[in-house]
Structures are given as structure tokens and as C-alpha cells.
Amino acid sequence: MDSRQREAGKMTRFRRRRTAASFSSDTWTVARSWPVVCALSTLFALLVACNTETLKSISTPSPPSASAPTENAAVAAPSSPAASRSEKWKSLTADGLHDPRSPAIKLLQQPAEALAPLPSDEAGNKVDWIAALDQGLINPRTNIRPDTHINVLDLDIFLSLNGALPIVKFPHRQHTMWLDCENCHEQIFKKKAGATPITMTDILEGKYCGQCHGAVAFPLTECNRCHSVLHRDFKKALAESKNKVVVRPK
Amino acid sequence: MKPSIIYAAVIVLIAGIFHTGSGNAEYADVVLNKRAEKQGMRPVIYPHWFHRIRFRCKVCHHELGFKMRAGANDISMSAIIDGKYCGICHNNDVAWGVENCDLCHSGLPGLKTGIKGGAQTGGPGRW
Numbered sequence A: 001m002d003s004r005q006r007e008a009g010k011m012t013r014f015r016r017r018r019t020a021a022s023f024s025s026d027t028w029t030v031a032r033s034w035p036v037v038c039a040l041s042t043l044f045a046l047l048v049a050c051n052t053e054t055l056k057s058i059s060t061p062s063p064p065s066a067s068a069p070t071e072n073a074a075v076a077a078p079s080s081p082a083a084s085r086s087e088k089w090k091s092l093t094a095d096g097l098h099d100p101r102s103p104a105i106k107l108l109q110q111p112a113e114a115l116a117p118l119p120s121d122e123a124g125n126k127v128d129w130i131a132a133l134d135q136g137l138i139n140p141r142t143n144i145r146p147d148t149h150i151n152v153l154d155l156d157i158f159l160s161l162n163g164a165l166p167i168v169k170f171p172h173r174q175h176t177m178w179l180d181c182e183n184c185h186e187q188i189f190k191k192k193a194g195a196t197p198i199t200m201t202d203i204l205e206g207k208y209c210g211q212c213h214g215a216v217a218f219p220l221t222e223c224n225r226c227h228s229v230l231h232r233d234f235k236k237a238l239a240e241s242k243n244k245v246v247v248r249p250k
Numbered sequence B: 001m002k003p004s005i006i007y008a009a010v011i012v013l014i015a016g017i018f019h020t021g022s023g024n025a026e027y028a029d030v031v032l033n034k035r036a037e038k039q040g041m042r043p044v045i046y047p048h049w050f051h052r053i054r055f056r057c058k059v060c061h062h063e064l065g066f067k068m069r070a071g072a073n074d075i076s077m078s079a080i081i082d083g084k085y086c087g088i089c090h091n092n093d094v095a096w097g098v099e100n101c102d103l104c105h106s107g108l109p110g111l112k113t114g115i116k117g118g119a120q121t122g123g124p125g126r127w
Helices: A002-012 A034-050 A052-059 A111-115 A129-134 A172-178 A200-204 A231-240 B002-020 B048-054 B057-063 B077-081
Strands: A156-159 A167-171 A227-229 A244-246 B029-032 B044-047
Touching: A111 B048, A129 A172, A156 A231, A167 A172, A167 A231, A227 A231, B029 B048, B044 B048
Parallel strands: A156 A244
Antiparallel strands: A156 A167, A167 A227, B029 B044
């Protein structure tokens, strides 16, 4: 048990670093046309009605002090309760899943302890996992068996060119840092741009992108993370990506 | 106008998603309780956030063969002890071993198998 705890401690002693809040006014550039404004405001109104707490965490850009990581892991360690821990991550005893009477509760790591030092985000685990990996703050293993490895592919796919919302840019690089080609091809997506009949309704039902986004990867409330390219910036975005395929509507 | 239909669908679906999400659980925690509680053990809580700091998705979902659907893998205690599923790592080699029952069996009684933590998708059946 001792060595286990030591190992867990080692994994979480990340470098201290301050990151600017990643949420920006960009979010609201999504609201370019009135139907979108109407839709989004109704959406948020509904969210308030359904779950005020979730709303708080996704729609309010947290003040810089709250989004910056806590001083260091020790401050947020289980031995120093509530006071200094941010409300961003619920303690295991209050998460509605773990049994507070379980003998394991003192041994398991608190999410705040591991996640607070990582670049912050507004939704999901409240961690920008891509930034955490790109900046080398985490270094998750790529394999258990020696004969497998990770294949990173730098290929951007631009989808939904004529929608009311900004264009969707699907980046292979960020996905293949975590996933294998076979996690998506050919089960979820065809290996030919434009060949898969993706729709937003299906995504919200947990198909296509929604298989991961909304379950483990950042949730679907983050419209602008996928709908990220404004129509007027399209040419610039195309020029910036080295390898790309544009899916023209039929 | 077609887009407005889509917006309506988007709103209704998202509202549905939030309505029944277990808001407090850490995002992407998985409850595994097809067998455990019936056999007198607490339900199992599998934390994605904890494991993805240490492993890429591809390690479990490609190399080790975990299907990406909560409840879809037929995980049983004897399979784990035989070195399958969680037991590929929880064997005192890659990670601590199966004798630490409480670390996995840490859930509140009565939990249902599934992915937890706020926004979740997966079709009307889920919510």
C-alpha cells in the first residue's frame, strides 16, 4: 500500500504553473445570427431550470483566481479539507458515487489534487487535456505491450461549410495523440472525408463525435470547440493547416 | 426553415441530457455494478480522469480491447483474477493487485452501471 501511495503522489506532483483562463470572448462569436442567439438563450434558460449547478460550471467564466491552479497539490490534499479546495471538483465523499463509509475513501486520490495543477477548462473534468499533453504536464503511457505504439496523423478535416454555426474543424493530430485509428475507422467514421452522414442530432444521441464527446472527452455544451472556424476566417484557417481535406456539401 | 428544426432538437436533447445527469460525480466516472452488489460487494467505481493521466485511451480501448460502451464488457471478478480486463494492470506489476478489494469496490449501494458526471450522451434510453 505504501508504494502505491508513493507512486500516486509522484504522478501528481506536477510543475506549478499559471494558465490564463482558456475561455474567451470567442464563445460569443458563435452567436452570429439571431436564430443561434435565440436557440442558445433558450438552451441556457432550460439549463437553469434543469440544473443550476451544472449551469454555474459551464456558463460562468471563472475569475482568474479560481481558474488558476491552487498553490500546490499539498494544499488540496485530503488532509486539509474544504477550506482551500476550489468548488470546481467535488470531494469523493460528496460526489454521490463513493460510499463515505468505505475504508478506501481515505486512500483514493481526490480529483482536485490531481486536476488542479493542470491547464484549466470550463467543462467536463475542467481540464484542457490537449494542452496538458502538449505542454508535457502529463505523460500518459502509449502502450503496455512492447509491440504496439502510437501513430500521430496531422490531417485536419473541415466539415459543415454552409451551416449557420461556424465551420467544424476536426483535427486528427490531437485525436491520434490519445487514440488509435481503429477507435474511429471504420466503425464510427469512413476513411474518406464526406462519406460519413454525420448530423448534430445524431451526435447529441451519442453517435459519431458524441460517442466520446459528452462521455469522456469535453462535453457537447462546448459548441465553439468543434464549431471553431468563423466563415470569414475560413481562408486563413485553411492556409494555417498543413494537411487538410475540405468536405464540400453535396 | 430546416436549421430551426435542428436548433429545437439540440435544445430538447441537451435539456434532456442535463435533466438526469448525476451532476456531482466527476466527469466520466464509470459505475460497474452488474454483479458486484448481488454478491455482497460495493459497486465498482472506475475513474477515467485518474487513468487518463497515466494511459492514453488507446491503451485500454485498442490494445487491451475494452469496448467503448459502459456495461458492454463482461467484466467479472474471476476474469480479473485471471489477468483479464482490470487485471491486466491490477496485478502488482503495472498497478497494485486485486487484494485491495475496497479501492475498486468503493461505490454507494444501489448505483446503476453506466457513465456518470454531468453531460452525458448515449441516446434516449439513457435518459
